[in-house]
Amino acid sequence: MKVIETALEGVVILEPELHRDARGYFFESYSRQLFDKSVRPVRFVQDNESRSSYGVLRGLHFQRGEHAQGKLVRVVEGAVLDVAVDIRRGSPTFGRYVAVELSGENHRQLFIPRGFAHGFAVLSPRALFQYKCDAPYAPQSEGAIAWNDPQIGIDWRLDPADVLLSEKDSRHPRLDEAPELFDYNTDYYAQR
Numbered sequence: 001m002k003v004i005e006t007a008l009e010g011v012v013i014l015e016p017e018l019h020r021d022a023r024g025y026f027f028e029s030y031s032r033q034l035f036d037k038s039v040r041p042v043r044f045v046q047d048n049e050s051r052s053s054y055g056v057l058r059g060l061h062f063q064r065g066e067h068a069q070g071k072l073v074r075v076v077e078g079a080v081l082d083v084a085v086d087i088r089r090g091s092p093t094f095g096r097y098v099a100v101e102l103s104g105e106n107h108r109q110l111f112i113p114r115g116f117a118h119g120f121a122v123l124s125p126r127a128l129f130q131y132k133c134d135a136p137y138a139p140q141s142e143g144a145i146a147w148n149d150p151q152i153g154i155d156w157r158l159d160p161a162d163v164l165l166s167e168k169d170s171r172h173p174r175l176d177e178a179p180e181l182f183d184y185n186t187d188y189y190a191q192r
């Protein structure tokens, strides 16, 4: 497995080692031993899957405070632009984002630690998206930032007219209006 650093410390791209033969391919989509050694020790507690069609944009989501979630995300089928935004107040990279294309072809995964908002946009006719979370779903602690916050300025590689949002995702605050974010000096991994 190759670990590629990004412009945001702690957000890393993982490229699993693919074993191809006459039958097709094989790869370890998650190895706790490898992940903990190469990235950071994490206890994943929930696996999720969503299917979306072209233009669907989910995000930018996070869970607040003690319910903060780290996520290891990948695409099984199709292609998405996956985005992580640093929303830790006081961070030298506060408000900056990384965007990585994840697809069923490139098998890339992105690890988004606690303290970041996450979202993705579907670039292919359909996408099957799977991810692991290191804290359980806590709907009362859901937080979100507007996908089109001009200060963050994410290029989603979609025509805005094609963007399909949930009702909820169409009315999130901008980063500078968001009530509760993270604090750079708090270690959200020390608590649990």
Ligand SMILES: Cc1cn([C@H]2C[C@H](O)[C@@H](COP(=O)(O)OP(=O)(O)O[C@H]3O[C@@H](C)C(=O)[C@@H](O)[C@H]3O)O2)c(=O)[nH]c1=O
Pocket (backbone or CB within 6 Å): 048, 050, 058, 059, 061, 062, 071, 118, 119, 120, 137, 166
């Ligand atoms: C996230 C989640 C949702 N749900 C339910 C709530 C709701 O009825 C339905 C759909 O929820 P949402 O609209 O929030 O789903 P979605 O917009 O796909 O939310 C996801 O977006 C991506 C970008 C993330 O990073 C995830 O952490 C998660 O926030 O599924 C669960 O039961 N468990 C969960 O863990």
